[in-house]
């Protein structure tokens with residue numbers, strides 16, 4: 001009888017992580033490498049990727065940097081083709097890169113809209129498409145799209161961000177419907193506020209933190225490791241039956 005003990009190992013898998021130069025994506029690359037994956041790390045900032053690669057290599061892992069501008073479909077396709085050429089396969093795609101900005105709705109400009117939608121939604125879709133074609137040929141793949149609690153509840157001053165993340169959820173469902181029977185699962189992860197170098201300034205402000213905690217039933221903000229747990233689950237054999245879902249890592253924010 002096969003053991004019912006779930007397998008969370010990513011050993012032998014190749015994972016591509018976007019937005020890996022800092023924040024959550026950097027931590028996800030370290031975590032996936034720690035779980036046994038060989039990782040392709042992508043962003044615009046080459047030097048930051050190089051330092052991440054050195055850190056993963058020093059810990060005994062294997063990582064290769066790929067620069068990409070997710071606003072350009074040609075750049076996405078070239079990056080995924082290069083990672084595929086290097087590793088010979090792409091098993092896991094973590095579409096983590098994303099931008100957030102505070103804007104009163106009446107102050108949003110066309111370029112604010114375009115940049116956030118280009119990275120958060122359009123770039124994410126074309127990364128799914130380019131990696132998805134490879135995964136469908138392989139007959140195996142895992143796509144994990146970084147959404148947010150802001151995909152299911154409104155957050156004032158985040159009109160464009162909320163719209164882009166709502167779009168991520170819908171793309172995730174449709175791609176799961178089209179690709180799951182051919183071996184490619186597609187899921188999304190929805191974090192609450194996560195403590196990162198990028199959010200530290202706001203979360204270290206006691207007044208801001210108090211406002212956040214007032215909405216967080218669990219009584220604390222999230223960590224990058226909290227997000228990594230969800231991503232590794234969805235990428236691993238343990239998550240094989242899960243597709244088309246949005247896994248909240250939100251401390252109960254959206255339960256109320």
Ligand SMILES: NC(=O)c1ccc[n+]([C@@H]2O[C@H](COP(=O)([O-])OP(=O)(O)OC[C@H]3O[C@@H](n4cnc5c(N)ncnc54)[C@H](OP(=O)(O)O)[C@@H]3O)[C@@H](O)[C@H]2O)c1
Pocket residue numbers: 018019020021022023024025042043044045048068069070071096097098099100119146147148149190191192193194195196198199
């Ligand atoms: N932090 C949170 O509290 C939180 C909560 C919920 C959801 N999320 C989501 O989690 C993800 C990561 O958030 P984070 O806070 O870690 O973000 P972050 O620190 O701002 O990092 C964003 C990453 O995206 C990359 N990126 C931005 N524009 C790009 C472009 N045009 N082309 C290629 N890469 C680009 C950046 O790399 P380069 O600048 O080097 O290109 C960077 O690696 C996002 O999707 C975010 O919406 C975050």
